[in-house]
Amino acid sequence: MSIYDTLNPPQREAVAQTEGPVLILAGAGSGKTRVLTHRIAYLMDEKGVNPWNILAITFTNKAAQEMRERVDKLVGFGSESIWVSTFHSACVRILRRHIDNLGYDTNFTIYDTDDQKSLMKDVCRKMNIDTKIYKERSLLAQISHAKDELLTPDDMEMKAAGDYNMKKVASVYREYQAALRKNNALDFDDLIVKTVELFEKCGAVLEYYQERFKYIMVDEYQDTNTAQFKFISLLAQRYQNLCVVGDDDQSIYKFRGANIGNILGFEHVFPDARVIRLEQNYRSTRNILNAANQVIANNTERKAKTLWTENEEGSKVHFRQFLNAYEEAEYVAGEIGKLKRNGLGNYRDCAILYRTNAQSRIFEEKFIAANIPYKLVGGVNFYARKEIKDLLCYLKTINNARDDLAVQRIINVPKRGIGATTLGRVQDYADNMGISLYEALRVAEEVPSIGRSLSKIDGFVTFIQMLKSKADVMTVEEILQEVIDSTGYVAELEAEDTEESRARIENIDELISKTVAYQEAMEEQNQSATLSGFLEEVALVADIDTVDPDQDYVLLMTLHSAKGLEFPKVFMVGMEDGIFPSHMTISYGDDGEMEEERRLCYVGITRAMKDLTLTCAQQRMIRGETQYNRVSRFVREIPRELVDLGHTIQEKKPKVEELIPTPAKYSKMKEILQGRNYKPREFKVTKANSLDYEVGDTVRHIKFGVGIVKEIVEGGRDYEVTVEFDKVGVKKMFASFAKLKKI
DNA sequence: GGAAGGGTTGTTTTT
DNA sequence: CAACCCTTCC
Numbered sequence: 001m002s003i004y005d006t007l008n009p010p011q012r013e014a015v016a017q018t019e020g021p022v023l024i025l026a027g028a029g030s031g032k033t034r035v036l037t038h039r040i041a042y043l044m045d046e047k048g049v050n051p052w053n054i055l056a057i058t059f060t061n062k063a064a065q066e067m068r069e070r071v072d073k074l075v076g077f078g079s080e081s082i083w084v085s086t087f088h089s090a091c092v093r094i095l096r097r098h099i100d101n102l103g104y105d106t107n108f109t110i111y112d113t114d115d116q117k118s119l120m121k122d123v124c125r126k127m128n129i130d131t132k133i134y135k136e137r138s139l140l141a142q143i144s145h146a147k148d149e150l151l152t153p154d155d156m157e158m159k160a161a162g163d164y165n166m167k168k169v170a171s172v173y174r175e176y177q178a179a180l181r182k183n184n185a186l187d188f189d190d191l192i193v194k195t196v197e198l199f200e201k202c203g204a205v206l207e208y209y210q211e212r213f214k215y216i217m218v219d220e221y222q223d224t225n226t227a228q229f230k231f232i233s234l235l236a237q238r239y240q241n242l243c244v245v246g247d248d249d250q251s252i253y254k255f256r257g258a259n260i261g262n263i264l265g266f267e268h269v270f271p272d273a274r275v276i277r278l279e280q281n282y283r284s285t286r287n288i289l290n291a292a293n294q295v296i297a298n299n300t301e302r303k304a305k306t307l308w309t310e311n312e313e314g315s316k317v318h319f320r321q322f323l324n325a326y327e328e329a330e331y332v333a334g335e336i337g338k339l340k341r342n343g344l345g346n347y348r349d350c351a352i353l354y355r356t357n358a359q360s361r362i363f364e365e366k367f368i369a370a371n372i373p374y375k376l377v378g379g380v381n382f383y384a385r386k387e388i389k390d391l392l393c394y395l396k397t398i399n400n401a402r403d404d405l406a407v408q409r410i411i412n413v414p415k416r417g418i419g420a421t422t423l424g425r426v427q428d429y430a431d432n433m434g435i436s437l438y439e440a441l442r443v444a445e446e447v448p449s450i451g452r453s454l455s456k457i458d459g460f461v462t463f464i465q466m467l468k469s470k471a472d473v474m475t476v477e478e479i480l481q482e483v484i485d486s487t488g489y490v491a492e493l494e495a496e497d498t499e500e501s502r503a504r505i506e507n508i509d510e511l512i513s514k515t516v517a518y519q520e521a522m523e524e525q526n527q528s529a530t531l532s533g534f535l536e537e538v539a540l541v542a543d544i545d546t547v548d549p550d551q552d553y554v555l556l557m558t559l560h561s562a563k564g565l566e567f568p569k570v571f572m573v574g575m576e577d578g579i580f581p582s583h584m585t586i587s588y589g590d591d592g593e594m595e596e597e598r599r600l601c602y603v604g605i606t607r608a609m610k611d612l613t614l615t616c617a618q619q620r621m622i623r624g625e626t627q628y629n630r631v632s633r634f635v636r637e638i639p640r641e642l643v644d645l646g647h648t649i650q651e652k653k654p655k656v657e658e659l660i661p662t663p664a665k666y667s668k669m670k671e672i673l674q675g676r677n678y679k680p681r682e683f684k685v686t687k688a689n690s691l692d693y694e695v696g697d698t699v700r701h702i703k704f705g706v707g708i709v710k711e712i713v714e715g716g717r718d719y720e721v722t723v724e725f726d727k728v729g730v731k732k733m734f735a736s737f738a739k740l741k742k743i
Numbered sequence: 744g745g746a747a748g749g750g751t752t753g754t755t756t757t758t
Numbered sequence: 759c760a761a762c763c764c765t766t767c768c
Contacts, residue, residue, distance in 0.1 A: 060758090088758055113757085188758055256757060356755050378757080412744095419744050542758065560756045582755050600756080623753065624759040 003074055004038060007031075014243075014276045015039045018047055018215070021236075021270035022243040023263070027307040028292070028606035029283025029566065032245050036217060037067055039243065040082065041074040043215055051078040055213040055235070057087055059220040061545040063564060064089075080525065083213070087228050088188065088540050091195040094209065095186070096532075101202050102194060107532045109185040109396055109403045110539035114384060116140055116187050118405055123175045134168065143173045147189035148225040148257025150196065153177060182436070184402040192227040199234045210238040220564065221246030221266075225257035233269075242270070248303050249296050252560060252600045254592075264303070281307045281606075283566055285314025288612050291638045292605040298637055299595045316644035317605075318613040319635060325362050325574075328617045332571050333366040335613070336554060339569070340372075347373055349568040351555045353604050355580040359573065360556050367554065377543045377557035387489075387504040388511055392538065394483045395476075398467045399531045401438040404430075408437065414487055416460060422453040438464075476534045477515040484508065514538075559604045570608035572601075575616040576629035601634040691719060691735055692742055699723060699740040706743070 004012055011031060014024050015038045026032035040056065043049040058064045064084040071079040083090065096106050111119065120136040123129075146156050153174035160166035180186065186194060199206040216236050218224065221244035224232070236242035244266065251260045267273050281289050289309050296302070322328040332352060339345045352363055357379045367374045382388060390413050396406035412418045429447040430440035442465075444450055444457040463486060467479060474482070484490050490508060493501040518537060522529040544561055555567070559580075574580055581589075581597035589597075605612060614635055619628050693699050697709050707725030712735075719735035 086758075191758085252756075253758095255755080358754070415745085417744075421744090540758070558756060580755095584755065597755095621759075 003041065007034070007038060008280060010276055010278055011035050011038075014278070015042050017243075017274050017276070018043055018049075018241065020240055021266075021273040023221075023266045023270075023273050023275045024243065024245040024278065025275065025303065025305065026245050026247055026278040027281060027305060028247060028250060028603070029281040029289075030278035030307070031280075031282055032219070032278060033063075033067065033070070035278070036219060036245060037070040037074060039217065040067075040071050040079075044075055044078060049215060051082045053212060053214040054082045055090070055216045056082065056084045057090065057216075057218045057232070058084060059086065059223065059564060060542050061086060061089065061540070062542075062547065063219065065545075086540070087224075087231065088191050091191040091231070092536055092540065094195055094205075095191065095198065096536075098198055098202065098205050099194065101205065102198055104181065104186070104194075105184050105400070105402070107184070107400050109183065109400050109406070110191070110536060111180070111185050111187045111405070112381075112384070112539060114389070115185070115405055118408075119179055119183070119185075120172075120176060123172060123179050127172065127175055129168075129172065134172070139169060139172050139176075142169050143176060144189050145257060146173065147193050148227055150193060150227050150230060182402070183404050184400055185405070189227070192225075192231055196227060196230050196234065199231070206234060207238075209235055214239045215241045216243070218242070218244045219246075220250075222248050222251035222260060222263045223253040223258040224262050226259050226262075227257075229259065229262050240270075249299070249305075249599055250563065250603050250606075252563065252596060252603060254596050260301075277305065279305055279307050281309040282311070283609050284309065284606060285311050285610060287314050287316055287642050288605060288608050291317050291612070291642050292602055294639055294642075295598060295605065295634055295637045296602040299598055301592070301595055314610060317638060317642055318611075318644050318646065319575075320613065320615045320646050321631065322615065322617045323619065325359075325617045325620045326366075328573060328615050329362040329366040331615065332363065332573065332613075333370040333372055335571075336372055336569075337370050345568060347552045347554045348549070350571070351557065351562065351565070351567040351569070351607065352571045352573060353557065353559050353562050353607065354572075354574050355559060355582060355600075357558060359579075363556055363573075373551075373553040374556055375547060375551070375553045377547060377555060378561050379543075381543060382507070382510070382546075383538055383541075385504075385507055387493075387508055391480065391483060391489065391508065391511060392535065394487070395480065395531060395535060397438065397464055398471055398479065399535060401464070401468070402436045404437040407441070411441075411460060414489060414492055416456050418453055418456050418460070422450065422457075425450060426457075471531055475515075475519055476529060476531055477512060477519060479531065480512060480515055559600050562607050563603055566607055566609055568609045569611040569613075570604070571613045571615065572604045573615045574620075575614045575632040575635050576620070577632055578627060578629040579616075579620070580632055580634070598634060691721075693740060697742050700743050701725065701740055709740075 004015060007015060008031075011034070014022065014035045018039070024032065024035065026035070036056065040051075040054060043054060044051055056064075056067060058067060064086060068079050068082065068084050071082065071084075083093075085093070092110070095104075095108070099106055099108060117136050117140065120140055121131070124131050124134070124136065124139075146152075151159070153170050156170040156173055157167060160170055180190065199209075213235050216232065218232060223246075232242065244263070246263045248260060248263050251258060251263070254260070267275060284292070286309055289307055289311075293306055320328075320331060322331060336347065336350050339350070340347060352360075354360065360376055360379060364374065364376065383392065390410060393406040393409040396403050397410060401407070408423070411423060426440045426444060426447050427437060430437050433440065438461075440447065441457055442461050444454055444461070450457070467474075467482060471479060490505055493505050493508075515534060518534050519529040522533065527533075544557070544565075547555065559572075577586060580601070581594060585593045585597050614632075616629070616631055616635070619626055621627075691712065693709055695709050695712055698706060699709055700706050701723070707723040709721060710724050711722040712719055713722075721735050721740065723740070
């Protein structure tokens with residue numbers, strides 16, 4: 001009995017076909033992750049392939065991690081030397097070693113969307129471009145599309161021919177790239193583009209990686225763009241052992257350049273490719289799968305296939321319509337509460353899927369009111385929060401002083417009395433001398449009419465220099481701690497003492513824990529923890545990567561984020577024409593866009609294992625105005641006999657109210673929500689049953705150090721602990737996030 | 744130099 | 759409805 005006996009025939013074929021190009025068309029829930037992990041195991045076990053020679057590209061870091069764990073279980077050795085990572089991480093890893101060939105420093109910074117926007121703003125200002133006409137966002141979008149297609153500014157200009165607008169964009173693109181290079185920074189798209197550029201420019205580097213990656217596998221292949229395809233084909237050119245896995249019906253990233261032609265035309269590019277179809281679904285009940293099949297059958301641009309399953313029929317797809325979004329959310333909260341109370345399932349079995357992030361708000365409100373723990377995936381990224389960005393920019397400045405953007409952000413945070421005027425003068429000087437902002441600050445005495453600000457600038461520069469010199473011997477955590485202490489960042493927030501400032505401090509504590517976690521992870525993998533390593537990890541984590549399967553919470557996310565996941569119970573909410581499919585698609589889109597929306601719907605439906613509920617509201621507030629939407633056309637595409645309509649339209653919510661303890665008045669809700677602080681994300685404030693320390697004990701706090709517990713007051717939600725610290729005096733804090741350790 | 748307030752704008756979707 | 763940008767006022 002071998003580990004491969006549990007596979008069905010096509011799965012086994014996909015596993016055993018190790019040589020040459022292979023296209024695996026894997027329908028939703030057809031066990032493609034199993035195939036991939038078994039295939040890797042097979043390569044190592046049966047074919048004697050060195051794990052060092054295997055590259056597996058996944059869509060998220062989380063998927064990468066899971067795949068490694070599963071291979072570990074199958075093979076039990078060597079999985080740590082397989083490269084399993086996302087396109088972006090793989091490229092960063094390569095660039096960190098070789099990007100000096102392209103004239104960048106290997107400690108380059110990675111710019112996120114916010115950084116890109118600030119940089120673009122600078123560029124437009126310098127070029128005298130009216131951002132009322134050419135919006136930063138739209139310029140960046142056009143540039144991003146160009147990069148997806150591997151078009152340089154020159155290509156774009158050529159393509160523009162007589163098109164004035166596109167010519168203008170091309171010139172902005174050129175300046176933008178120059179600015180990035182000056183800051184020694186890359187944006188997300190550059191990570192791929194520059195790697196391809198590197199391969200094309202340096203034959204030796206490409207050859208090295210071709211030799212290294214003799215076996216290449218790519219998951220979620222339907223969502224690769226042209227640049228990613230180029231990256232992969234260059235690598236696979238020599239040995240041609242390229243195995244791609246995808247499902248054209250689940251291609252949902254056209255807007256960010258995904259080229260569905262990559263999968264539809266694979267056999268054309270690799271004529272001797274073996275094509276294997278996985279059509280048996282192991283995930284969903286028959287009713288759910290049939291509903292999905294019926295919906296997707298309305299698309300014309302697809303490789304025909306029909307998924308089947310041996311699973312039981314299961315319950316029908318539930319459909320419920322409500323008066324408004326509040327009742328919709330209340331219903332969902334009520335259903336989940338009921339499930340948990342009746343012991344029929346856990347919170348973690350449930351996912352709420354919606355089309356746009358903005359729809360999450362109401363569900364958060366209702367979940368808080370109903371005391372249901374949840375985790376919001378996506379939306380405002382943790383690393384996009386002001387306090388986190390501020391601190392990270394300190395780290396970036398210490399790491400790469402050529403990053404002007406980072407320096408600009410922190411030079412006067414906290415207030416050092418270095419204002420816009422002074423900064424402008426230094427910037428001018430830097431521009432004239434062709435040096436970076438930070439270099440100019442270092443020689444600020446040379447800058448004309450700097451006056452009294454000089455001493456303040458000196459203070460800042462001395463501080464950064466000190467940390468730069470010590471960066472090699474300090475851990476990331478120590479550096480961060482030093483920044484926090486010396487700048488008084490947290491102290492300032494403490495003085496503020498509002499709900500908001502406390503939430504910010506909590507976020508900062510979390511950032512500190514993340515540095516510790518990073519160090520531990522590196523130690524485990526026998527790698528050294530570096531500042532640029534940490535910054536890179538921070539730049540490339542997707543929110544979904546932070547979901548912890550051991551925690552019992554409901555997941556709230558967009559349909560896009562749900563790709564690749566599965567849940568026993570799924571709620572697809574906001575099923576209305578105008579929301580999903582989106583207003584944009586209905587009014588301005590073509591057939592292709594509508595088909596993409598439909599694929600998104602297909603992805604949503606096929607996430608569900610046992611139970612699927614579709615909901616919508618008759619009226620809904622969008623951007624301050626009330627909309628009346630029809631039931632989504634996708635709902636109407638599901639055959640009537642597969643649907644349970646419940647007790648008609650507005651079942652007045654008699655039971656629901658009982659389920660929700662707080663008075664269901666919106667204003668009241670809002671008060672609770674806002675009182676609880678800003679944007680509550682996870683339910684972390686869970687009151688411990690008891691504390692493992694008591695009055696008189698000596699405890700350690702991650703930030704304040706050692707102290708003695710003076711008082712413990714039991715509050716409703718949490719314990720309030722008063723501690724007298726050796727260094728910082730008496731502090732009051734909540735037990736659940738002070739994380740005091742008895743010593 | 745910095746905070747407060749008013750007007751304007753906009754959302755699909757993300758690494 | 760908010761978030762964000764810009765102006766105004768201290």
